[in-house]
Amino acid sequence: MRQRVMRVAVMAVLVALVLLAAPLAFGIQTSFFADERDELERVALAAAVHVPPQFVAGDHVELPAHERGTDVGVYDLSGRLRDGSGPRKADAITRLAQGGAVTRGRGDHQIVVAVPIPSGEQVIGVVRASTGTPQVWRRVALAWLGLAGAALVALITAVVVARRQARTLSAPLEALSAKAGAVAEGDLTARAEGSAIAEIDQVARTQNTMVEQLARWLEHERHFTSNASHQLRTPLAGLQLGLEAAAAAPAGICERP
Template sequence: MRQRVMRVAVVAVLVALVLLATPLALGIQTSFFADERDELERVALAAAIHVPPQFVAGDHVELPAHERGTDVGVYDLSGRLRDGSGPRKADAITQAARGGAVTRGRGDHQIVVAVPIATGEHVIGVVRASTGAQQVWHRVILAWLGLAGTALVALVTAVVVAGRQARTLTAPLEALSAKAGAVADGDLTARAEGSAIAEIDQVAHTQNAMVEHLALRLDHERHFTSNASHQLRTPLAGLQLGLEAAAADPDADLRAAVTEALEQVRHLQRTVDEVLRLARATPRPGVPATARTAAEVVEGAERRWHGTFAAEGRRLDFGVEPGGGGPRIPDRTAEQILDALLDNALRHGRGTVKVTVRELEIAVAVDVSDEGSLTLDRRAAFERGATTSRAGSGIGLTLAREMAEAAGGRLTLARTAPTTFTLLLPVTEPPPPPE
C-alpha cells in the first residue's frame, strides 16, 4: 500500500507539472520572441529619427550605435541598401513597410522589423532591423532548462512528502496487521492501538471488539468441560449411591428407590440444560425459561442435600421468611447455584449450614452461611481456581457467579466470618391463568 500511495501522489504531481509547465513553456517562447521584436522595433525607430529629409537627395546617414549581432540598414524606395548592414536588396518584409506601417516577420532564420521613414506625409525610405533567431532560441532553451529544473525540484519534493505521508498512512495499518497476525497465532490479549486516522481507528475498534467476542466465546468453550463435570458430579454421585443402596438391601422399597432415581435424573437433565445455556451465554432457542416459587426450589435443595450433610455429621437448616417463598424465580439457575454453594459449604465450611430466603422489592435473596471463616479477599473468592484443594476443583463459586449474572442476578460474599454468601435473583412474572 505504501508504494501505491507514493505512486498515486507522484503521478498526480507529474500530471500537475505537465499541465502547468507546457503552457508556461509556450508562453516563455512567445514572450521571448515578442520581446525581441519589440527591441528591434525600438532600434529601428531610433535609427529612423537620425535619417534627415535630404536622404532622398543622396545624403549619408549616421546610424546610432546598437547591440552586436543586430543588423540595421536604411533602404530607399527602390529597395537598395543605402547605409548600415543587411541584405543589398530589400526583402518582402522591408518592401511591405513602404506602405507606411511597421511590419514584422521572419526570414532566413532571422527576426525582421521594418519601420518606414516619413517626411511630412510621404515615405522616403525604410529602416530594417534584424537579428538571428538562433540567439533567441538559445535564451528560450535556457529558460526551459530552468523551468525543467524547477519542475524536477518540485517532483523530488513531492516524492519526499509522498513517502512521509505514505509512512504516516501505512504505519497504523501495518501495526493493525501485526496485531491481527498475533491474534491469528493465538494471542487473544493483542489489541490494536489508536491512530490519528479516523477510518483506521474504526477498523481497529472493530477488530478489538471481534477479538473480545472471540476470547469470550473461547473462554466459554474452554471452561465448558470443567463446568459440566463439576455440576454433574453431585447428582451423578447421589443417583449412584441411591441405586447402590437399593440394590444392596433386599428389603428395600424398589418403587421408592426408582422414584428417587427418577427425581435425580430429572435434576440431572436440568443441570445439563443449565450448563449448556451458560456455555452459549444466551438462552437456547426452543427451551423456555422455567420458574418456580422460591419455597419449592429450597425444598428441592433440602431433599437433595439433607442426607449428604447428615452422612458427614453436619446439620443443614432451611428457613423462609414471611413472604419470601412466594415469588417465582428461575428455578434451574437457582438450583445450580444452591448446589454449588452447598457443595462449597460442605467441602470448605464447617458446622451448621443455614439457608435463608428473603423477599425484596423486585428480587429474592437467598443467604447461605456456615460457621467457618474465609481468609481470601472478597474478589479472589470468585476467581477460577482460587480455592483449589484436595477437596475441590476451585471452580464452584466462579461458576455460580457466572450463572447468577447470566440470569440477571448477582452472587456476593456478604460476610467472611461467619462465611455468608448472598444470592439475588430477579422475580419472574407468574404464568398467565388458563383460559
C-alpha cells in the same frame, strides 16, 4: 502500501508539473520572441529618427549604435540598401513597410522589423532591423533549463513528502496487521492501538471489539464445558462402577432361577 502511496503521489505531481510547465514553456518562447520584436522595433524607430529629409537626394545616414548581432539597414523606395547592414535588396517585409505601416515577420532564420521613414506626408525610405533566431532560441533554451530545474526540485520535494506520508499511513496498518496476526495465533489479549488517522482507528476499534467478543464466547464455552463435565461425571462414574461390578461377578449369579 508504501510503494503505492508514493507512486500515486509522484504521478499526481508529475501530471501537475506537465500541465503547468507545458503552457509556461510555450509562454516563455512566445514572450521572448515578442520582446525581441519589440526591441528591434525600438532600434528601427531610433534609426528612422536619424534619417534626414535629404536622404532622398543621396545624403549619407549616420545610424545610432545598436546591440551587436543586430543588423540595421536603411533602404530607399527602390529597395536598395543605402546605409547600414542587411540584404542588398529589400525583402518582402521591408517592401511592405513602404506602405506606411510598421511590419514584422520572420525569414531565413531571422526576426525582421521594418519601419517606414516619413517625410511630411510621404514615405522616403524604410529602416530594416533584424536579428538571428538562434540567439533568441539560446535565451529560450536557458529559460527552459531554469524551468526544468525548478520542476526537478519540485519533483524531488514531492518524493520526499510522499515517502514521509507513505510511512505515516502505512505504519498504523502494519501495526494493525501485526496485532491481527497475534490474535490469529491465539493471543486474545492483543489489542490494536490508536493512531492519528480516523479511518484506521475505526478499523482498530472494530478489531478490538471483535477480539473481545471472541474472548467472551470462548470463556463462555469453557464454562459450559466445565459445568457439563461436572454434571455428567457422577452418573458416568456410577455407571462405570456398575459395569465393572457386573463384569467381576460370577456368571451364575446373574442368571434367573
